[in-house]
Amino acid sequence: MYKPQAQQLELLMVKEEEKRLPAKRVDIVSLRLVKETSLLYKDRAIRSPEDGYNLFKQYLGELDREYLVVMCLDVKNQPTAINVCHIGSLNASIVYGALPHYLVFLFNCMNCMSLFDKRVSNLEAGISITG
Template structure:
Protein backbone atom coordinates (compact mmCIF):
# COMPACT_ATOMS: atom_id res chain seq x y z
CA UNK A 1 0.00 0.00 0.00
CA UNK A 2 1.43 3.33 -1.03
CA UNK A 3 0.69 6.66 0.60
CA UNK A 4 -1.19 9.17 -1.51
CA UNK A 5 1.01 12.04 -2.57
CA UNK A 6 0.20 15.22 -0.66
CA UNK A 7 1.09 18.49 -2.28
CA UNK A 8 2.03 21.20 0.16
CA UNK A 9 1.75 24.78 -0.87
CA UNK A 10 4.64 26.97 0.19
CA UNK A 11 3.93 28.93 3.33
CA UNK A 12 2.98 32.55 3.05
CA UNK A 13 5.28 34.96 4.85
CA UNK A 14 3.35 37.61 6.78
CA UNK A 15 5.13 40.80 7.76
CA UNK A 16 4.93 41.93 11.37
CA UNK A 17 4.73 45.72 11.29
CA UNK A 18 4.20 48.73 13.47
CA UNK A 19 3.06 52.16 12.42
CA UNK A 20 4.21 55.46 13.77
CA UNK A 21 3.84 59.14 13.10
CA UNK A 22 7.12 60.82 12.16
CA UNK A 23 7.54 64.45 13.21
CA UNK A 24 9.14 66.42 10.37
CA UNK A 25 9.16 69.79 12.14
CA UNK A 26 6.94 71.83 14.44
CA UNK A 27 5.36 75.25 14.70
CA UNK A 28 4.27 77.48 17.54
CA UNK A 29 0.53 78.08 17.59
CA UNK A 30 -0.31 81.04 19.82
CA UNK A 31 -3.96 80.49 20.72
CA UNK A 32 -3.29 76.86 21.77
CA UNK A 33 -6.92 75.80 21.13
CA UNK A 34 -8.99 76.01 17.95
CA UNK A 35 -12.40 77.09 19.18
CA UNK A 36 -13.77 78.86 16.10
CA UNK A 37 -13.45 79.11 12.34
CA UNK A 38 -11.21 82.20 12.41
CA UNK A 39 -8.62 80.42 14.59
CA UNK A 40 -8.65 77.45 12.22
CA UNK A 41 -8.13 79.80 9.27
CA UNK A 42 -5.17 81.45 11.04
CA UNK A 43 -3.49 78.05 11.46
CA UNK A 44 -4.00 76.96 7.84
CA UNK A 45 -3.55 80.30 6.01
CA UNK A 46 0.28 80.44 5.99
CA UNK A 47 0.34 77.05 4.26
CA UNK A 48 -2.42 77.72 1.72
CA UNK A 49 -2.35 81.41 0.75
CA UNK A 50 0.16 81.58 -2.11
CA UNK A 51 -0.42 78.32 -3.97
CA UNK A 52 -0.82 77.89 -7.72
CA UNK A 53 -2.55 74.51 -7.29
CA UNK A 54 -5.05 73.18 -4.79
CA UNK A 55 -3.47 71.83 -1.61
CA UNK A 56 -5.40 70.00 1.11
CA UNK A 57 -4.25 69.93 4.74
CA UNK A 58 -5.66 68.22 7.81
CA UNK A 59 -5.08 69.22 11.42
CA UNK A 60 -5.73 66.78 14.25
CA UNK A 61 -7.14 67.97 17.56
CA UNK A 62 -7.07 66.39 20.99
CA UNK A 63 -10.09 66.38 23.31
CA UNK A 64 -9.26 69.95 24.43
CA UNK A 65 -9.34 71.14 20.76
CA UNK A 66 -5.57 71.67 20.82
CA UNK A 67 -3.84 70.96 17.50
CA UNK A 68 -1.57 67.92 17.66
CA UNK A 69 -0.46 67.62 14.02
CA UNK A 70 -0.70 69.34 10.65
CA UNK A 71 -0.42 67.17 7.53
CA UNK A 72 -0.30 68.02 3.83
CA UNK A 73 -2.57 65.34 2.40
CA UNK A 74 -2.90 66.28 -1.26
CA UNK A 75 -1.43 68.53 -3.92
CA UNK A 76 -3.79 68.76 -6.85
CA UNK A 77 -4.28 70.79 -10.00
CA UNK A 78 -5.51 74.34 -10.52
CA UNK A 79 -9.10 73.27 -9.87
CA UNK A 80 -9.09 70.05 -7.85
CA UNK A 81 -7.25 68.22 -5.11
CA UNK A 82 -7.80 64.47 -5.06
CA UNK A 83 -8.00 63.08 -1.55
CA UNK A 84 -9.78 60.13 -0.03
CA UNK A 85 -10.90 59.74 3.59
CA UNK A 86 -8.31 57.00 4.18
CA UNK A 87 -5.43 59.40 3.45
CA UNK A 88 -6.89 62.12 5.66
CA UNK A 89 -7.75 59.85 8.57
CA UNK A 90 -4.51 57.84 8.67
CA UNK A 91 -2.48 60.53 10.50
CA UNK A 92 -5.51 61.29 12.70
CA UNK A 93 -5.66 57.67 13.84
CA UNK A 94 -1.90 57.49 14.38
CA UNK A 95 -1.98 60.72 16.42
CA UNK A 96 -4.97 59.50 18.46
CA UNK A 97 -7.00 62.55 17.41
CA UNK A 98 -10.45 63.18 18.84
CA UNK A 99 -11.36 65.43 15.92
CA UNK A 100 -10.03 66.94 12.71
CA UNK A 101 -10.37 70.05 10.59
CA UNK A 102 -9.56 69.98 6.88
CA UNK A 103 -8.76 72.94 4.67
CA UNK A 104 -7.92 73.36 1.04
CA UNK A 105 -7.19 76.34 -1.16
CA UNK A 106 -8.74 77.62 -4.35
CA UNK A 107 -6.02 79.23 -6.50
CA UNK A 108 -8.70 81.37 -8.20
CA UNK A 109 -9.36 83.13 -4.88
CA UNK A 110 -13.06 82.19 -5.04
CA UNK A 111 -14.03 80.52 -1.76
CA UNK A 112 -17.41 79.20 -2.90
CA UNK A 113 -17.79 75.47 -2.28
CA UNK A 114 -18.16 73.39 -5.42
CA UNK A 115 -20.44 70.37 -5.66
CA UNK A 116 -17.28 68.21 -5.43
CA UNK A 117 -16.21 70.03 -2.23
CA UNK A 118 -19.60 69.41 -0.65
CA UNK A 119 -19.73 65.74 -1.69
CA UNK A 120 -16.16 65.20 -0.48
CA UNK A 121 -17.01 66.72 2.92
CA UNK A 122 -20.07 64.52 3.30
CA UNK A 123 -18.10 61.36 2.48
CA UNK A 124 -15.37 62.38 4.91
CA UNK A 125 -17.95 63.13 7.62
CA UNK A 126 -19.41 59.62 7.25
CA UNK A 127 -15.95 58.01 7.41
CA UNK A 128 -15.10 60.08 10.49
CA UNK A 129 -18.30 59.00 12.18
CA UNK A 130 -17.44 55.33 11.66
CA UNK A 131 -14.06 55.89 13.31
CA UNK A 132 -15.48 58.07 16.10
CA UNK A 133 -13.46 61.09 14.98
CA UNK A 134 -15.38 64.36 14.80
CA UNK A 135 -15.08 66.35 11.57
CA UNK A 136 -15.17 69.86 13.04
CA UNK A 137 -15.05 71.81 9.78
CA UNK A 138 -13.85 72.02 6.19
CA UNK A 139 -12.43 75.39 5.21
CA UNK A 140 -11.88 76.73 1.71
CA UNK A 141 -9.18 79.40 1.60
CA UNK A 142 -8.77 81.78 -1.31
CA UNK A 143 -5.19 81.99 -2.54
CA UNK A 144 -3.72 85.52 -2.58
CA UNK A 145 -6.72 86.82 -0.62
CA UNK A 146 -7.82 86.99 3.00
CA UNK A 147 -11.08 85.24 2.14
CA UNK A 148 -12.19 81.89 3.47
CA UNK A 149 -15.42 79.97 3.87
CA UNK A 150 -16.58 77.28 6.26
CA UNK A 151 -18.68 74.38 5.04
CA UNK A 152 -19.92 73.92 8.61
CA UNK A 153 -21.10 77.54 8.86
CA UNK A 154 -22.83 77.15 5.49
CA UNK A 155 -24.74 74.12 6.79
CA UNK A 156 -23.06 71.48 4.63
CA UNK A 157 -21.66 69.42 7.52
CA UNK A 158 -24.76 67.89 9.03
CA UNK A 159 -24.44 65.59 12.02
CA UNK A 160 -27.30 63.26 11.05
CA UNK A 161 -27.04 60.43 8.52
Protein backbone atom coordinates in the same frame (compact mmCIF):
# COMPACT_ATOMS: atom_id res chain seq x y z
CA MET B 1 -21.09 8.30 -18.17
CA TYR B 2 -17.52 8.16 -16.87
CA LYS B 3 -16.86 6.20 -13.67
CA PRO B 4 -13.43 6.68 -12.08
CA GLN B 5 -11.63 3.49 -11.27
CA ALA B 6 -10.25 2.82 -7.81
CA GLN B 7 -6.64 2.65 -9.09
CA GLN B 8 -6.92 6.09 -10.68
CA LEU B 9 -8.27 7.59 -7.45
CA GLU B 10 -5.42 6.06 -5.47
CA LEU B 11 -2.85 7.48 -7.91
CA LEU B 12 -4.38 10.95 -7.65
CA MET B 13 -4.25 10.87 -3.84
CA VAL B 14 -0.61 9.74 -3.85
CA LYS B 15 0.36 12.54 -6.25
CA GLU B 16 -1.35 15.16 -4.07
CA GLU B 17 0.45 13.93 -0.97
CA GLU B 18 3.84 14.09 -2.72
CA LYS B 19 3.36 17.74 -3.69
CA ARG B 20 5.18 20.06 -1.36
CA LEU B 21 4.28 23.71 -1.40
CA PRO B 22 6.95 26.25 -0.51
CA ALA B 23 6.38 28.21 2.68
CA LYS B 24 4.53 31.50 2.32
CA ARG B 25 6.48 34.57 3.32
CA VAL B 26 4.42 36.97 5.45
CA ASP B 27 5.52 40.58 5.77
CA ILE B 28 5.69 42.12 9.23
CA VAL B 29 4.72 45.78 9.01
CA SER B 30 4.19 48.66 11.38
CA LEU B 31 2.55 52.01 11.03
CA ARG B 32 4.19 54.95 12.75
CA LEU B 33 3.59 58.63 13.12
CA VAL B 34 6.81 60.48 12.47
CA LYS B 35 7.23 64.05 13.65
CA GLU B 36 8.76 65.98 10.76
CA THR B 37 8.89 69.48 12.21
CA SER B 38 6.90 71.82 14.44
CA LEU B 39 5.79 75.42 14.55
CA LEU B 40 4.78 77.76 17.36
CA TYR B 41 1.18 78.93 17.61
CA LYS B 42 0.92 81.96 19.88
CA ASP B 43 -2.86 81.80 20.50
CA ARG B 44 -2.61 78.21 21.82
CA ALA B 45 -6.30 77.35 21.14
CA ILE B 46 -8.56 77.54 18.11
CA ARG B 47 -11.57 79.66 19.06
CA SER B 48 -13.00 80.35 15.60
CA PRO B 49 -12.63 79.20 11.98
CA GLU B 50 -10.50 82.31 11.36
CA ASP B 51 -8.00 81.14 14.00
CA GLY B 52 -7.73 77.80 12.21
CA TYR B 53 -7.37 79.56 8.86
CA ASN B 54 -4.52 81.70 10.22
CA LEU B 55 -2.68 78.63 11.51
CA PHE B 56 -3.16 76.82 8.19
CA LYS B 57 -1.92 79.91 6.37
CA GLN B 58 1.14 80.09 8.64
CA TYR B 59 1.88 76.42 7.94
CA LEU B 60 1.19 76.31 4.19
CA GLY B 61 2.28 79.69 2.84
CA GLU B 62 1.93 80.04 -0.94
CA LEU B 63 0.56 77.01 -2.77
CA ASP B 64 0.74 75.90 -6.37
CA ARG B 65 -1.72 72.97 -6.21
CA GLU B 66 -4.92 71.95 -4.46
CA TYR B 67 -4.21 70.86 -0.89
CA LEU B 68 -6.36 69.02 1.62
CA VAL B 69 -4.97 69.57 5.11
CA VAL B 70 -6.23 68.18 8.44
CA MET B 71 -5.50 69.65 11.87
CA CYS B 72 -6.04 67.57 15.02
CA LEU B 73 -7.36 69.32 18.13
CA ASP B 74 -7.38 68.14 21.73
CA VAL B 75 -10.17 68.58 24.32
CA LYS B 76 -9.30 72.27 24.80
CA ASN B 77 -9.24 72.89 21.02
CA GLN B 78 -5.47 73.24 21.06
CA PRO B 79 -3.84 72.04 17.84
CA THR B 80 -1.79 68.88 18.32
CA ALA B 81 -0.92 67.86 14.75
CA ILE B 82 -1.24 69.08 11.17
CA ASN B 83 -1.05 66.79 8.15
CA VAL B 84 -1.24 67.39 4.41
CA CYS B 85 -3.36 64.37 3.56
CA HIS B 86 -3.80 65.01 -0.17
CA ILE B 87 -2.21 67.12 -2.90
CA GLY B 88 -4.26 67.44 -6.06
CA SER B 89 -3.42 68.55 -9.55
CA LEU B 90 -3.93 72.01 -10.97
CA ASN B 91 -7.59 71.46 -11.72
CA ALA B 92 -8.79 68.34 -9.87
CA SER B 93 -8.49 66.65 -6.52
CA ILE B 94 -10.15 63.29 -5.92
CA VAL B 95 -9.87 62.16 -2.30
CA TYR B 96 -10.94 58.86 -0.77
CA GLY B 97 -13.53 59.57 1.94
CA ALA B 98 -11.65 58.04 4.89
CA LEU B 99 -8.30 59.64 4.08
CA PRO B 100 -8.88 62.98 5.89
CA HIS B 101 -9.83 61.18 9.12
CA TYR B 102 -6.97 58.71 9.02
CA LEU B 103 -4.65 60.95 11.05
CA VAL B 104 -7.44 61.79 13.48
CA PHE B 105 -7.91 58.13 14.38
CA LEU B 106 -4.17 57.47 14.59
CA PHE B 107 -3.52 60.53 16.73
CA ASN B 108 -6.56 59.92 18.97
CA CYS B 109 -7.90 63.46 18.62
CA MET B 110 -11.06 64.88 20.10
CA ASN B 111 -11.81 67.26 17.19
CA CYS B 112 -10.43 67.96 13.77
CA MET B 113 -10.41 70.88 11.37
CA SER B 114 -9.88 70.43 7.65
CA LEU B 115 -8.90 72.90 4.98
CA PHE B 116 -9.24 72.43 1.25
CA ASP B 117 -7.46 75.06 -0.78
CA LYS B 118 -9.02 75.07 -4.21
CA ARG B 119 -7.44 78.24 -5.60
CA VAL B 120 -4.00 78.35 -7.06
CA SER B 121 -1.58 80.46 -4.96
CA ASN B 122 -4.41 81.99 -2.93
CA LEU B 123 -5.44 80.64 0.42
CA GLU B 124 -9.12 81.49 0.39
CA ALA B 125 -10.47 78.15 1.39
CA GLY B 126 -13.44 76.37 2.79
CA ILE B 127 -13.02 75.44 6.43
CA SER B 128 -15.03 72.73 8.17
CA ILE B 129 -14.97 71.80 11.84
CA THR B 130 -16.07 68.37 13.02
CA GLY B 131 -16.25 67.12 16.54
